[in-house]
Amino acid sequence: MSFEAASPASTPRRLLAPWAPTDERVGALPTRLDALHFTFTNRCNLRCVYCPQGSHPEEFHADVTPAFMTALLGYLRQFQVREASIGYYGEVLLVKGWEQHANAILDLGVRMSAVSNFSRVLTPSEVATFARFRQIMVSIDTHDPATLKAIRKAVDARTIVHNYHLLRAWCLRARRRAPELVWTGVLTDRVVAQLPDFVAYAASNGVRTLSFNVVAYFSGAPLGVRELIDLAGAELAAAAASVEEALALARRLRVAMTVQGLERLRARVAAAGADLSDTGVRVERTALQGTYTRADPGLPAGCTRLCNSPWAEAYLDPKGDVFSCCTRGIVMGRLQADTDLAAVLGNDAYRRLRQALYTGEGLDDDCRFCQIRPAVPVAMQQAQVTRRLLIAAGPGESGPLRYGLAVVVDRALALRGWIYDRSPESVRQAVRAVLRSLRGLARRRAEA
Numbered sequence: 001m002s003f004e005a006a007s008p009a010s011t012p013r014r015l016l017a018p019w020a021p022t023d024e025r026v027g028a029l030p031t032r033l034d035a036l037h038f039t040f041t042n043r044c045n046l047r048c049v050y051c052p053q054g055s056h057p058e059e060f061h062a063d064v065t066p067a068f069m070t071a072l073l074g075y076l077r078q079f080q081v082r083e084a085s086i087g088y089y090g091e092v093l094l095v096k097g098w099e100q101h102a103n104a105i106l107d108l109g110v111r112m113s114a115v116s117n118f119s120r121v122l123t124p125s126e127v128a129t130f131a132r133f134r135q136i137m138v139s140i141d142t143h144d145p146a147t148l149k150a151i152r153k154a155v156d157a158r159t160i161v162h163n164y165h166l167l168r169a170w171c172l173r174a175r176r177r178a179p180e181l182v183w184t185g186v187l188t189d190r191v192v193a194q195l196p197d198f199v200a201y202a203a204s205n206g207v208r209t210l211s212f213n214v215v216a217y218f219s220g221a222p223l224g225v226r227e228l229i230d231l232a233g234a235e236l237a238a239a240a241a242s243v244e245e246a247l248a249l250a251r252r253l254r255v256a257m258t259v260q261g262l263e264r265l266r267a268r269v270a271a272a273g274a275d276l277s278d279t280g281v282r283v284e285r286t287a288l289q290g291t292y293t294r295a296d297p298g299l300p301a302g303c304t305r306l307c308n309s310p311w312a313e314a315y316l317d318p319k320g321d322v323f324s325c326c327t328r329g330i331v332m333g334r335l336q337a338d339t340d341l342a343a344v345l346g347n348d349a350y351r352r353l354r355q356a357l358y359t360g361e362g363l364d365d366d367c368r369f370c371q372i373r374p375a376v377p378v379a380m381q382q383a384q385v386t387r388r389l390l391i392a393a394g395p396g397e398s399g400p401l402r403y404g405l406a407v408v409v410d411r412a413l414a415l416r417g418w419i420y421d422r423s424p425e426s427v428r429q430a431v432r433a434v435l436r437s438l439r440g441l442a443r444r445r446a447e448a
Contacts, residue, residue: 020382021389027354029346030311031392035083036076037326038316040064040098042090046117046139047153048221050186052290055220062318069101072316075341076110083134087115088315088326089288093122099129106132115139115184118163119155127163127170133179137211138164141185142194143201151190151225161205168206180209187212187259188225192239195246203253210250214261214371216292227294229261229268240269260371264297283369286329288315298368304360304381305373310353311388314345324353328366358385 041063044053076084084105092098093116106112106129113135122130130136142148143157164181171178183202185191191198202210215227228239243259250257259265284293299305307325315323320335322344332353333344344350356362360378390398390406398406 020386023355025389026358026385027351029342029350030079033079033081033313035085035313036072036079036081036316037085037088037313038072039087039090039318040092040095040101042317042319043094044089044091044117045094045119045154046091048186049151049153049224050188050215050218050221052218052220056290063095064098064101064318068318068320069104071335071340073104073108076105076108078342081110083113084110085113085115091119092116093118093120093126099125102129103132113137113179117152117155118160121159122163122166127166130167130179131170131174131176135180135182136167137182137184139185140183141188142191143198144194147191147194151188164205164207181207182209182211183207184211184213186215187228187243188215189228189231189235189239190225192228192242195242196249199246199249199253199255199257203250203255208255210255210257212257212259214294216287216294218287218290218292220290227261228265236269240265283365285366285369287327288317288323288329290329294369294371299360299363299375302360302377303375304357304363304378305367305370306376306381306384307357307367307370307373308384308388309373310350310357311385311392314341316341324350325372327370327372330364330366358382 041061043061043063044051047054075081086092086098086102092114095101102112102114111134112132114130114133115137117139138160139152140148140155140157140160141151145157148155148157167181168178170176187195199210215225217223217227228236228243231239243262243265247257247259284291309325313325315326316335317323321331322333322335322341323329324332330349332349333339333347335341335344352362353367356364357367358378358381360381387406387410390402391410393403395403
């Protein structure tokens with residue numbers, strides 16, 4: 001797939017190129033953030049075979065404190081944050097009273113999402129709090145109890161499903177729209193044969209979104225599982241066939257399903273397992289959990305990553321460590337009594353990272369070999385950053401014409417990208433959902 005086909009960038013480049021920001025503006029402290037991500041604890045009870053939890057020294061772990069929450073609420077206001085998420089690492093349900101913290105954030109009007117393993121039955125107050133969330137991502141690799149127990153240890157699919165229906169039932173009774181419930185897992189050789197049945201199981205429970213990530217080989221993790229591209233021969237062919245069957249079934253059942261590394265898997269199969277040139281080389285990288293290795297193709301010449309994370313979001317650890325994204329484990333700074341979030345976001349480390357992503361020069365391995373953000377021509381990333389900075393500055397500083405044009409281009413690209421990423425049937429399904437919502441709104445107004 002060409003870069004132009006992947007994202008409509010040529011028109012935005014022509015329209016916004018005359019207003020490209022200065023180097024100082026590119027690296028500067030953002031005036032607002034789209035999202036803040038944090039965790040109430042970095043402890044987890046599952047002991048997944050591909051995770052290094054349990055191998056960390058005690059000083060690695062921390063739980064949320066009253067001082068952290070006070071500072072967090074201030075940052076949400078200061079940076080006009082619209083979205084917040086909890087649980088990018090660690091399990092929120094381990095923190096007693098976590099729902100009070102979440103409700104304080106929700107009361108600010110911030111939309112929230114969460115990642116949880118749902119490994120125990122939710123209390124009524126937890127169900128009521130989760131019902132206020134925009135999205136909940138539940139970690140589950142398979143519906144088969146024995147396989148799930150072998151991989152994720154302290155979890156049972158039956159408990160996950162029970163919690164899922166507790167939440168949906170609460171919303172039905174309260175006449176509240178349920179949060180988007182996403183099942184997300186790690187795709188390995190241990191679960192791939194069960195994938196088509198898992199898709200059907202998810203659909204039978206009303207789950208409309210599935211997401212699978214590629215496994216990484218973490219230092220200190222027990223493992224005993226393999227990434228699919230590390231298979232060969234009949235094993236590789238069978239695994240790839242199972243993935244394709246699951247994707248086809250998801251389309252038929254109208255389940256949105258994403259599989260990280262799918263194109264690399266297909267390239268590996270097309271090469272009959274003999275050519276690893278499209279799957280990349282193994283590179284040791286640093287993540288929030290520790291160090292790991294993964295085969296990555298890297299960046300083509302003249303490219304950078306299509307990434308706005310250093311301008312748009314931040315990840316906060318309960319110890320006060322600040323990270324630029326969910327996969328890059330380099331600490332960008334630490335929140336302390338004399339160092340707030342603005343000081344960290346405006347420090348030299350952040351300025352260098354923004355400049356490197358903007359120019360494609362000086363990127364470290366964690367960005368060069370990133371599997372989350374696509375590789376794109378530098379001009380495409382610069383067009384995205386230009387739009388963002390013009391919009392963030394507002395019509396007063398950017399000027400009404402530039403601001404209005406940036407907003408129009410940004411919305412048009414978002415709509416086109418949304419349509420491009422979806423099948424025609426899923427687009428029709430979304431349109432029908434909008435029409436149903438409008439009819440329901442009209443009916444409720446008539447009844448009132």
